[in-house]
Amino acid sequence: MKKLILIDGNSIAYRAFFALPLLNNNKGVYTNAVYGFTTMLLKIIEEEQPTHMMVAFDAGKTTFRHKTYGEYKGGRQKTPPELSEQFSLIRELLDAFCITRFEMDNYEADDIIGTLAKKAEKEDWNVKIYSGDKDLLQLVSDKVTVALTKKGITNIEAFDEKAIDEKYGISPLQIIDMKGLMGDSSDNIPGVPGIGEKTALKLLKEFGTVETVLESIDKISGKKMKEKLEENKEQAMMSKELATIYLEVPYDSNLEDFSFGHYDKKKIVSLFKELDFSSLISKFDEDGETLEKEEFDDVKFEIIDDIKAEYLMNPSALVVEVIEENYHKGDILGMAVTNEAGHFYIPTEVALKSDIFLEWAKDETKEKWVLDAKRSVVALGWKNVLLDGVTFDLLMASYILDPSASSHEVSDISKRKGKGQVQEDDVVYGKGAKRSIPELDELADHIVRKADTVFKLKESLEAELKENEQLELFKELEMPLSIVLGRMETTGVKIDTEQLKQMGADLEKRLIVLEQHIHQHAGLKFNINSPKQLGEVLFEKLGLPPIKKTKTGYSTSADVLEKLADDHEIIQHILHYRQLGKLNSTYIEGLLKVTSEKNRIHTRFNQALAQTGRLSSIDPNLQNIPIRLEEGRKIRKAFIPSESGWKILAADYSQIELRVLAHIANDAKLIEAFQEDMDIHTKTAMDVFHVKADEVTSNMRRSAKAVNFGIVYGISDYGLSQSLNITRKEAAEFIERYLKSYPSVKDYMEDSVSQARESGFVSTLLHRRRYLPDLTSSNFNKRSFAERTAMNTPIQGSAADIIKKAMIDMAKRLEDEQLESRMLIQVHDELIFEVPEKEVDKMLKIVPEVMEQAVSLKVPLKVDVSAGETWYDAK
Incomplete structure (x- = not known):
């Protein structure tokens, strides 16, 4: 028997968006609706095993029903931009799964679903519809089932004819009559004022249809009821018409076009990687795939067993081949050098024993053009080989020129630049369990091709960078930073493993105490880490109101428990138990697992x-x-110093993104506030609420802080409402007041979008570009995300560039003054150092000095710096 699954795309996307907290990937793209939709889709596929699938979407705001009633769906709030932007990704997801999607102007998704459901029913197919819209219950028959989403995204209630009769006491078709009488506030269908579901059902059980009810008004008891029905006859009939799903949408395709069973695994994995859906990637393991080799021109090369100086001409392209993702632990498989003298493959052991190679590697006057400077510096560093003189890095050049590229593997770079003569690493080495090192000739050929590509692309990529006014960003920022980061990674940071173990032991003791408290409140012992057992205790034994259900029982997720926090004392204990458990497993045990034998x-x-x-x-x-x-x-x-008697020093930029905003927007009020070293959130509250400093309440400052940081990230009324737990209307009003108080910020936001629309990209203060082709897209969702990106990228990107510049300047200052202090970690706006006792006072002076002078803005950069025995103490 053929089974057709029909999904109401808009309904499921909305449900997923509001059921999950706002999530975004590393590029800032919101993903919570896509993630929820994906998990729902996978659940449906797994449980239903459909032979055919189709997802229907609403095509626009206006449908044929608006001709009948202009206010149809008129009360709905505007879709949050954080959701709108995700619809294009959901469509991309469906394409990867090879699931047909469809929308049609003038019709709603319900009409498309209804038309196809009835068509399939006539052909004796089984049909199951997934939606959150009760209107679709009118389609239920002996062949059609409707599954309605309840709370969350996995709690489903399925309706066949029997289930509708048990719940409502009417037939599926009478669902239309029920809506005609009671109306539907979500669709702004008026119905008959004063008649709710209970009354509507009572009337329908007695009279059958809206028409019969209106014909039998005299037989109805209750004067007021009669008056309401008499006065609203036309409205009741119109409401029934609005609620009726149209079953003859002009859809010409055959049902067989919805055949399901094959999907594009590569596209799915690629999309999941782009969206940071790591937990879902394992469901689509690609290890079993055999990738085909491409046919390339031959490259002549020599395998060297005795290095001579003439092989290492100036300049040379150098590739140090380490294929493990974590190159700190990976072996160097071999090296390749390409220059005017030819192509040379150098076995690792040959290079490491050659004084000629070792001297050449550390000679800063000998130009090296590399594939990945940081990887090369670290890999050679672990072999006690110093690499200097790196003047070109293919990876960084590609990243600056094509920041949105999904891959900067040399094979992909070479294809994008029209020089595709390198196989993908997965073709040469295999994937996963099948990964292996090929024979010497094949290995050498592959690595040499990489060096050849670096050598051939260097000149053209630098020309592109120069044309884009990005050569300075490349040569003065990213290139030297690669070396700085490589040295930081190799140095590492020392860990007091005994301290960590003691913390773990202390947490274990606290977890035991918390477990005892939880069991006491529950009145029995149970497995707190079992969602099923915990749900039974909370919602059955203790009688707390269930908020969300899953297919395995009650939901006990963090958002559910937080809503119940005031209902029972046990909840706070459970939340704390989970927090401490995660600290112990993820961070205490996690850090111990990756600590080296030298405690680094x-x-x-x-x-x-x-x-x-x-x-x-x-x-x-x-x-x-x-x-x-x-x-x-x-x-x-x-996190402690690696030397006895040394200190840890931490230096943190204060509100750097807001300072960048003040500079870029050239806003007089913000500039004045920073120049006078005012508390920026108090100042914002004063301006927005029109009060004096001593009249600013903690709530006012909290609201100002939320919108200050929110503006940097392109916040919407929905996003602010979630952050402050206020209504969208209140949030919208606050944002409006903010933009009136800071008109230059509003001008910046508008100008950044219009300028980017003209040029196709936005730039940071140091000329980093982010290309935004979707600014001219006819797709509203794609265009909205691009507009938000145009506003926030110059701010976030400039802040990132500033601290990178500070890191380079700091590394040079340490070298110039021959200080022993070392830079260890960068944490967004913070730099961590280890410092000898004798250099602490000097470092407390020069670190903020260097960081604050990294760039010149219209407002001062401010750095908070302190030192202590550990990273914790340096605050």
Whole structure:
């Protein structure tokens, strides 16, 4: 039997958006609706095993129903831009799954679904419809089932004819009559004033239809009821007409066009990676795929077993091949050099034993053009080889020129630049469990091709950078930063493992105490980490109101528990238990796992990832150690100097993004506030609420702080309402007052969009570009995201560039003054150093001096700096 699944795309997307907290990927794209939609889709596919699928969307705001009633759906709030922007991604997701999607002007998704459901029913197919709209219940029959989403995205209530009869006591078609009498506030269908669901059902059980009810007004008891029906006859009939799903949408395709069973695994994995859906990627493991090799021209090369000086001409392209993602732990498989003398493959052991190579590598006068400077510096550094004289980095050049590119692997760069003569690494080495090192000839050929590509592309990419006014960004910022970061990674940061272990032991004791408190409040022992057992305790034994259900029972997610926090004392204990448990497993145990035998952690900084230019940290992520909880902050106590008697010094830019906003927007009030060193959030509250400084309440300042930082990230009324727990109307009014108080900020936001629309990109103060082709898109959702990006990228990107510049200046200052102090970590706007006792006073002076002079703005840059025995103490 064929089974057709029909999904109301708009309804499921809305449900997912409001059920999940606002999420975004590393590029700032909101993803919570896409994630919720995806999990719902995977659940449907797994449970239903459909043979055919189709997702219908609403095409626009106006439908044929508006001719009948102009106010149809007139009361709905405007879709939050954070959701609107995600619809294009949902459509892209469906295309990757090879699921047909459809929309048609003048019709709603309900009409499309109704038309196709009835067509499939006539052909004796089984049909199941997924939506949150009760109107679709009118389609239920012996072949059609409707699954309605309830709270959350996985709590589903399925309706067949029996279920409708049990719940409402009427037939599916009478759902239309019920809407005709009671109306529907969500669609602004008026119905008969004063008649609710209970009364409507009572009338329909007695009279059957709206028409019969209106014909039988004399038989109805109650004077007021009769008057309401008499006065609203036309409105009742119109409401029934509005609620009736149209079953003859002119859709010409055959139902077989909705066949489902094949999907584009590569596209799905690529999209999941772009959206940062790491937990879902494993469901679509690609390891079993065999990638085909491309046919390329031959490259002649020599395999060297004795290095001679003439092989290392000036300049030379150098590739140090380490294929492990974590290059701190990876072996160097071999090296390749390309220059005017030819192509040379150098086995690792040959290079490391050659005085000629070692001297050439560290000679800063010998130009090296590399594929990835940081990876090369670190890999050779672990072999005690110093790499200097790097003047070109293909990875960084590609990243600056094409920041939105999904990959900066040399094979992809070469294809984009028309020089595609390099196989993908996965083709040569395989993937996952099948990963292996090929025979020497194939290995050498692959690495040599990479060096050849670097050598051939250097001149043309630098010409592009120069044309874009980005050569200085490349040569003076990103290139030297690669070397600085490489040295920081190799140095690493020392960890007091005993301290971490003690913290873990202390947390274990606290978890035991919390467990006892929870069991006491519950009146029984149970597994707190079992959502099923916890749900039964909370919602059955203790009788707390269930907020959300899943297919396995009650939801006990953090957002559910937080809503119940005032209902029972047990909730706070459970939330604290979870927080401490995560601290212990993710951070205490997690850090111990990646600590080396010498008690050091060597993180990796992603320099070519975020389109804003921000650095991120992985393996482990040192930028994400939680500091909201005191227990989380204390983890920083385990980060200590590597030398006895040294100190940890931390320097943090104060409100750098708001200072950049003041500079770029040239707003007089913001500039004045920063120049006079005022509390910017108090100043904003004064301007927005028109009060004096001593009249600013904590709530006023909190609201001002939220909108100050929100403006930097392109906040909407919905986003601010969620942040402050106020209505969207109140949030919109606050944003409006803010923009009236700071008109130059409003002008900046508008001008940044219009200028980007003309040029196609936005720029930071140091000329980093972010291209925004979707600014001219006819797709509203894509265009909205691009507009928000145009506003916030110059601010976020400039702040990122400033701290990068500060890092380079700081590294040079340490070298020039021959200081022993070392730069260890960058955490967004903060730099961490380890400092000898004798240099502490000097570093307390020169670090803020260097950081505050990194660039010149219309407002002063301010740096807070302090030193202590540990990272925790340096605050």
